[in-house]
Amino acid sequence: MKTIVSMALLLLLGANALAQGNSALAAASAIQGQNILDVKPDASADPGYATQTNAERSKVQPGNNAPLWRQVGSGVSGISSLPKSEAPEAGILIQPYVQYPGSRLTNAGEAWREVRNRFIIPYGGALLLIVIVAIGLFHWRIGPMPVKDQPTGRLVERFTPLERSAHWANAIAFCVLAVSGVVIAFGKFFLLPVIGATLFGWLAYVLKNAHNFAGPVFAVSLLIVIVTFMRDNLPAKGDVNWLLKGGGILSGHEIESGRFNAGEKITYWGGVFVLGLIVVASGLFMDKLLPGLVYERASMQMAHMVHAVSNLAMLCMFLGHIYMGTAGTRGAYDAMKTGYVDEAWAREHHALWLDDIKSGKIPAQRSQTEVAGQPVQV
Numbered sequence: 001m002k003t004i005v006s007m008a009l010l011l012l013l014g015a016n017a018l019a020q021g022n023s024a025l026a027a028a029s030a031i032q033g034q035n036i037l038d039v040k041p042d043a044s045a046d047p048g049y050a051t052q053t054n055a056e057r058s059k060v061q062p063g064n065n066a067p068l069w070r071q072v073g074s075g076v077s078g079i080s081s082l083p084k085s086e087a088p089e090a091g092i093l094i095q096p097y098v099q100y101p102g103s104r105l106t107n108a109g110e111a112w113r114e115v116r117n118r119f120i121i122p123y124g125g126a127l128l129l130i131v132i133v134a135i136g137l138f139h140w141r142i143g144p145m146p147v148k149d150q151p152t153g154r155l156v157e158r159f160t161p162l163e164r165s166a167h168w169a170n171a172i173a174f175c176v177l178a179v180s181g182v183v184i185a186f187g188k189f190f191l192l193p194v195i196g197a198t199l200f201g202w203l204a205y206v207l208k209n210a211h212n213f214a215g216p217v218f219a220v221s222l223l224i225v226i227v228t229f230m231r232d233n234l235p236a237k238g239d240v241n242w243l244l245k246g247g248g249i250l251s252g253h254e255i256e257s258g259r260f261n262a263g264e265k266i267t268y269w270g271g272v273f274v275l276g277l278i279v280v281a282s283g284l285f286m287d288k289l290l291p292g293l294v295y296e297r298a299s300m301q302m303a304h305m306v307h308a309v310s311n312l313a314m315l316c317m318f319l320g321h322i323y324m325g326t327a328g329t330r331g332a333y334d335a336m337k338t339g340y341v342d343e344a345w346a347r348e349h350h351a352l353w354l355d356d357i358k359s360g361k362i363p364a365q366r367s368q369t370e371v372a373g374q375p376v377q378v
């Protein structure tokens with residue numbers, strides 16, 4: 001008897017479940033053709049839904065805190081006892097929504113993070129690697145630019161001591177900034193897995209401080225480099241020809257140029273003047289060293305993005321410059337080391353400049369000093 005009753009119960013339950021399933025199916029098929037945007041819960045159909053306060057919303061949709069978070073994310077200013085001039089953002093918990101180039105429309109901190117992590121780091125890193133490989137390939141397949149004639153033993157002054165010391169200070173500061181900057185930006189990908197978190201933490205800490213101290217040295221020496229090298233980097237006759245023929249680097253017949261060729265002029269105006277001033281200004285801004293400005297999160301984020309992008313471009317240019325000034329051009333480094341180059345070098349690489357020296361248009365010796373043990377002749 002018991003068995004019969006339980007079987008009947010089971011049958012009843014099964015039939016009930018089947019009936020419920022059928023009605024759910026029927027309900028689902030009833031809205032199959034509807035636009036999802038039209039299927040709204042009752043509360044959201046209210047015309048005032050979007051402007052509801054959190055208290056109003058919680059009455060119609062308990063647990064829905066969207067109005068509260070919308071207000072938090074709108075950059076609304078709360079109450080703070082700190083003066084606005086000293087702490088402009090003290091009352092603002094979360095920055096308002098923005099869309100930085102390449103980011104989603106989201107709150108500014110997240111938008112900045114997206115630009116850095118999705119664009120600056122991967123594409124900047126790839127660009128640096130491409131430039132390093134290209135320089136390596138150039139050196140391997142084409143090699144350094146030679147001086148075809150034998151050295152004459154007659155030297156001409158290429159850089160005065162002032163130019164050389166500014167250039168050296170700038171170059172050393174640049175190298176410190178480049179190494180520390182690369183570790184700060186990319187170190188966690190290539191150093192952290194090798195040296196471990198403790199060592200990497202200390203290294204990053206030391207390099208960050210080195211970066212902050214080398215920055216002002218770079219800034220001051222950059223200004224001296226800009227001023228002292230400006231005149232000879234002004235456009236001159238022959239620059240266009242030099243550019244059209246790529247300086248003759250590939251053909252092996254170097255195109256004549258003045259004291260600086262058109263390639264060096266591009267480095268000067270693009271790399272030293274424009275990018276140099278942008279990286280210095282954005283760097284000083286991030287260190288809060290520029291007086292009279294308001295430093296807040298949004299302007300820091302923008303300064304960081306400008307600093308990172310312009311630095312990557314500058315680094316690419318200066319990797320080429322450092323290569324050409326050392327391994328890429330035989331004898332060029334002598335100018336940096338001693339301030340003097342052999343006349344044969346000047347004839348090979350800057351023939352018009354040597355012509356001007358020979359004709360007396362430019363003094364062969366601009367400074368009071370002479371290279372040790374070598375009489376200066378022209």
Ligand code: HEM
Nearest residue numbers: 170171174229260264265267268272322325332333335336
């Ligand atoms: C390790 C780093 C560097 C090395 C080895 C180096 C080497 C050289 C050499 C050998 C020259 C002379 C080229 C010639 O005689 O035609 C030169 C020129 C020059 N360098 Fe550097 N340099 C370095 C970094 C820098 C940096 C960081 C800057 C500025 C941001 C800079 C700015 C210049 C300028 C303005 C010239 C004159 C040519 C021109 O106007 O492009 N250098 N460099």
